[in-house]
Amino acid sequence: MIRKLFGNFGIAEILLAVSVLILVIVVAVPILLILWTALFVDGSLNTRDILKVLSQPDTYEALKNSLIIAAGVTFFSTITGVFFAWLVSRTDLPLKETMKVLFLIPFMLPPFIGALAWKMLLSPRAGYINKFLSALFGLDGSLFNIYSLSGIIAVETMYLFPFVFIQVAGALERMDPTLEESARISGAGLLTITRKITIPLMTPSIAAGALLVALYSLAHFGVPAILGTERGIYNIPTKIYEQIYQSGGSFVAIRTGTILSSILLIAAGLILYIQNLVLKAGRFQVIAGKSMRPMLLKLRGLKIPLLLFSILYIFITVILPTATIFLVGSLKTYGISFTLENMSLANLKYILFQWKMTKDAIWNSLYLALGAASVTMIVGTLISYSIVKIKVRGRFILEFLGLLPFSVPGTVIAIGVILMWSGKFGINLYNTAWIIFIAYIARYMAFSLKSNSAALEQVSDSLEEAARACGATHWQSLKDIVIPLIKPGMVAAFFLVFLPALRELTTSILLYGPTTRTIGVAIYALNEDGETVYAATLASVALVIIIIGQLVIKRITRSRIKGI
């Protein structure tokens, strides 16, 4: 029996065991702890506290705001995403390929940095655009107020609509054009075809994109934190942060946090469930794998106006905020005009080399992002290998556990990590960088898994078996065949984790200690303290790193080995 259990323990079993162990510790236990802490006190059901938290007007208000923001952002992102997707894939818009790339850029901009920029542009009193318009029209008050639910919705929409855009543009391009052509031959006009054929066929992709936006915006921290808290507008993640922050991290506050987190978890579960239903119902075999030439709508007179509109959209949502960050970041003081003598690189020098707080934050973020990216890359490869290549029973559990954090809000992960690693189980990492490190691993494992699984699925089983037949052991076949072939996927996984981790805010804000601020936390704190200029300088440093990282990713994904 013992021999049966251990005698045949090959690499497959070891990999599987290690994968399960890591996922259980990093993902499963923290999430279960949240539910447990929310529901039970001293082993008995904690209905009193749950009801108390839920019946507080504050909670109710935060929940309502979360829902309003999510609904608004989803609605506007869907309209924007579908419209631009249709424009670049189904019309004769000039410069389509360039526009396609441009519409993905908002994705790379961290929403909270965008919010910071929009605050500078549209805050009621000091916002540059408001000031400009007031002066122009001689108004007394201001035209726009970014500190509002609609302001939050607008800013989130700007940076989340690519979720819908990517899904829909991809599906429109891969849709079999003969479906539309046969409708046309049957005598249908373009409008009828669009209404009766194209839109119904696109519904699954639109819904998939929209639900991703809903999932993200429901639990988004950054934008409401920067634009809402100032005027007392809280959503659930910012409410959790406020409660824990105000009580100095007391356990009561954390338990309240677990109850709110459970609500987020349930909402996320619901969204995923709906998404599954939609995707299942929408499995028409109409979307072919390869690109085909679709029927293009001739825009005629609208060609140039629509192109200008698209360019203007990109200018307003990407270039204007980015430029604002860079410009404000080099000002001597906030509020003075953008003239050459008012600007210098002194701020940059100060935050990079002199101010310990920002210096620490940059180094912390670099170390944490490098560490998390390396660990998730290696562990992600291991787990994906277990999922994709080792055909054992129960691998769907691995897949579920691995991809779960993808839909678990960052705030929830932070609370789970606090519960697990603050001494309750013998290890206390609270206030150290390690706790942030673990949270990052949990949060970003899914990114690495997706990238690695995609790469591994491209490596046919027979390539590895051929190596075994040639006399290679399992380890040797991994080293000589599998790893070299999935290297591009692994490197991509590294950057897919490194870049978002570098500017992470949502989990770090709940986990940082006096010496473990990250870039995201530092920008947030500087902004809170009214150090708008330094916040912008630090944000520009983050943006530069992100841009360089994106360029590197692009190079890697382009230079994949041919013929795999």
Added chain:
Amino acid sequence: MANVSLEKVGKTYDRHQVISDLSITIRDGECFTFLGPSGCGKTVILRLIAGFEHLTAGEIFIGDRLVSSVEKDVHIPPEARKIGVVFQDYAVWPHKTVYENVVYPLQMQKIPAAEAKKRTMAAVEQVNLGSLENRLPFQLSGGQQQRVALARALVSRPEIMLLDEPLSNLDANLREEMRFEITALQKQTGVTILYVTHDQEVALAISDRIAIMDKMGRVRQVGPPDEIYENPADPFVFKFMGISNFIPLDWRDGRLFVGGSDSPLAYPVPADVLDRIRRHELIAGCRPYDIELTHDDSSPTRGTIRRVIYLGSIIDYRVVLGMQEIRVQQDVRDAGQGGIPFRDGDPVGLNFLNLKWFENRGLNEEVES
């Protein structure tokens, strides 16, 4: 070199029995083919022998060496079985050059570099890839990639070579060429070849012996190609090896008639067969070219031409005979000078040249390849 013995081998996936109680011995130095429809488990047998899958019953020996046994809890990993494997999708490593692909087994065996180089180059030459050794696989055609796979399987001088449908991804001309090459390589090296395919033609062309498998994973007949073709053990084998006609017969008024018709059958039937026909135990079977069509009434067996298809070297007819439609093929040269001798709707006389007798049961088994 070595023989391979499977003894009472079984393989079950999640309660789904793919192979059960299979015993077969592949002789040293022979080319043995598992031929069967897709999904019959022939690839599973090969993977069991290679060690990629674990047995759920029985034992496998390569030479005298026990490589897999459920009872004795033995499973030698694939890398220690001294085998060469060629896969359907070639499985040539895309990141290694031809040379690096082929030398790999020798590196695994820690053969000194100089000798490894010599043997690799020899193997590359052997499969006619000389001068392409520095190419990467994506620069090669499908046929060339399959040659790389062959060279890689051969270079370490394995005791047995396992080939899993290695030709099915190639076009017809290349397939024929590679078929010759595989046979030639075996002559040169004397390696035991175990070949898996669903293609009857390839199996007949290259094998010393063939095992015909059915959908249930059972072996129906084992024997040399001509024996399988000429003396099929049952209707399944007969159907699987080519286009087949089955003709039920009735005994009335002291004569044999084509089932359900007034057409008598003129064919010398042995007495013992006749007995069993009268008890409706046997049925006649024949190939399309084992029937002669005549315009005159030299044959009492009469049918009607239903459809004529001209295929170049042969003409293919569907002929209504009694209750059924049978296939008849005629060599264009035999059809005479006047082009196609029969038209749709023509009455026709049929002479049966070579009837085989099959048990009535098992006739309706589906055959797909």
